[in-house]
Amino acid sequence: MYEERASRLSGAVVWTHTPSPRADALPVLPDGCMDLLWNEDELLVAGPDTRAHLPEGPAARWSGIRLYPGTAPALLGVPARELLDRRVPLAELWPAREVRRLSGRIAAAPHPASALEALALERAEPPGLALRTLVSALAAGRSVASTADELGLGARQLHRRSLAAFGYGPKTLARILRLQRALALARSGVPYARSAAGSGYADQAHLSRDVREFTGLTLGELLSGQGRRGPDAPDGSP
Incomplete structure (x- = not known):
């Protein structure tokens, strides 16, 4: 449990x-x-x-x-x-x-x-404003380019900082947060297609491909209990 x-x-x-x-x-x-x-x-x-x-x-x-x-x-x-x-x-x-x-x-x-x-x-130190802004922006579905502009950073600088902070670049982080957002919607009872659209996916098939890539499971397998639920998203976003 x-x-x-x-x-x-x-x-x-x-x-x-x-x-x-x-x-x-x-x-x-x-x-x-x-x-x-x-x-x-x-x-x-x-x-x-x-x-x-x-x-x-x-x-x-x-x-x-x-x-x-x-x-x-x-x-x-x-x-x-x-x-x-x-x-x-x-x-x-x-x-x-x-x-x-x-x-x-x-x-x-x-x-x-x-x-x-x-x-x-x-x-540990609590997350600073710049870090919260970065994570919240990507979790809300904003593009990496617009997020970098909001933070006053160049694309390469944002990528270097993301590797140090998250282990991967901002595009990968955005994809992971988008997946968590879609799964949260689907677990709450929102139909798969609407969960995909509401999270920024092109369609349900796009969501299914990301689920398979990141988890090795189908969307149905994941949501039927064969995968542990992800953590609540930062600030409740995804």
């Missing part, structure tokens, strides 16, 4: 996943975010995904905090592109002694997800 709540850290989401004995592992969908994770007494980082991630190994309880898009690199001390499509131990990024101390603190906490949130509140 997957549960989430809004974090006290602006734009972040605190979540837990407890496996059901009869449930198959479900893919985690690309969402533009990075997560700090706790599993089996280990702190890990989930880098930005460009495709659905299927958890490996035996079923286990996971806790995490999903950070607002683009904010994790400042916390972790590495550009997002170095963690693209990866799950890595935090000890590979931070001093091992510090990670051991933090791991002991979280292991001793009654609720690991809340302990992760407390850690993020101590060390």
Whole structure:
């Protein structure tokens, strides 16, 4: 069972996943975010995904905090592109002694997800205005060119900053946020064709192609429960 709540850290989401004995592992969908994770007494980082991630190994309880898009690199001390499509131990990024101390603190906490949130509140910076403007503009379906103009950046400069902040360029981020927007509409009961049109797709077939590319599933398979729901979008947009 997957549960989430809004974090006290602006734009972040605190979540837990407890496996059901009869449930198959479900893919985690690309969402533009990075997560700090706790599993089996280990702190890990989930880098930005460009495709659905299927958890490996035996079923286990996971806790995490999903950070607002683009904010994790400042916390972790590495550009997002170095963690693209990866799950890595935090000890590979931070001093091992510090990670051991933090791991002991979280292991001793009654609720690991809340302990992760407390850690993020101590060390992470809330998203700044420029970052929120960028993510909100792309989530709302505005073009990369108009978004760059709004931020006073050139196309190349925006691309470099996006690689560092998100792990990929702004066009890929826009596609991922558009997909999340369409899936949110479809899950709320909006017909597939209207979900596609309302999210900026040319038609339902265009949406279906993106679903297949990013998740490896058909739209029907994804929405029937064979894929874990994506996180709530930044500012509730997608």
